[in-house]
Amino acid sequence: MLRLSSIILALLASSSLLADEIQLAVAANFTAPMQKIAADFEKESGHKVLLVAGATGKFYAQIRNGAPFEILLAADDETPQKLEKEGFAVSGSRFTYAIGKLVLWSAKPGLVDDKGEILRRGDFRHLSLANPKLAPYGLAATETLAALKLADALQAKIVLAENITQAQQFIATGNAELGFVALSQVTKDGKLTDGSAWIVPAALYSPIRQDAVLLDKGRGKPAAEALLKYLKGDKARAVILSYGYAL
Known part of the structure; x- marks a missing residue:
């Protein structure tokens, strides 16, 4: 019995060591769906998502000035692209997670x-x-x-x-x-x-392609990479669609 208890405690300690916190900056318009996605992800992965919502333009300035964000979910596709080119984001990690209306x-x-x-x-x-x-x-x-x-x-x-x-x-x-x-x-x-x-008819404004990108502070961090992968999955996509976005 003592041996079994020791094994269980060891497994719990191991899983807590594997769990991590993810610093996430998310465009204000995507706050509600991301809260739902983050809660589901936390249940499945054991990781904790620390979510900060705000304006994409302000996040851009904060990231360039050393903000601790590991992932950016922007309200456009230009900001992640600029961060990638300027060396503040991981090249090749960018993708469109939603198209806004x-x-x-x-x-x-x-x-x-x-x-x-x-x-x-x-x-x-x-x-x-x-x-x-x-x-x-x-x-x-x-x-x-x-x-x-x-x-x-x-x-x-x-x-x-x-x-x-x-x-x-x-x-x-x-x-x-x-x-x-x-x-x-x-x-x-x-x-x-x-x-x-x-x-508003889509023909009246430029497409609002919202891109996600792994920031430099998230480079090599399995938890951040796992969240981005989860965002591409069927469960997350179903949530995104339910809030009126296109994919």
Whole structure:
């Protein structure tokens, strides 16, 4: 009995030694699905995922200045590519984990019509969107307004948020009647969680290809590599699709 107990304790100690913590930077729009994916991964692997959500542009600056992130899940494909070229990410580790969709959303039911005509009518005071210099979804929003030839007419009504999460918060709290956010933030399993929305046609903005990359601080770390592999698997992909992304 004593020998069996010793073996069990040895196995538990061994598994705890194999477990590791992963420092993950994730684009704000992907927070909810990544929380679900990370929880499933932790159960299966025993590793711990330390997740920080924010604007991709800010992560880029932080990584260049020595932030301890091992993985970046960006809201675009340009930032991981730049980090790779500049030596801050592992060459060949980059891949597209999701393709984002832009939506015009209001917390008020019936306010946003299914063709987005409210933008042309302009009968609202504030339009929220993420800072286009930091957030790819904010850039997509400005591209949409330009394509609709409404950029000048609506400029005075725009309320800039630091990232897409803050943009949604401005709308949810009524500080802005409507705004541009990620479809993943306001839908679950293909259904709008609340309010009213117009899914912006993809032809109005550049494709939002969201790339993942193993950063230099994650080089050679099995836990970080395992999480990236898990992100490509069927379970993670099912979660990604359920939040309204394309693959």
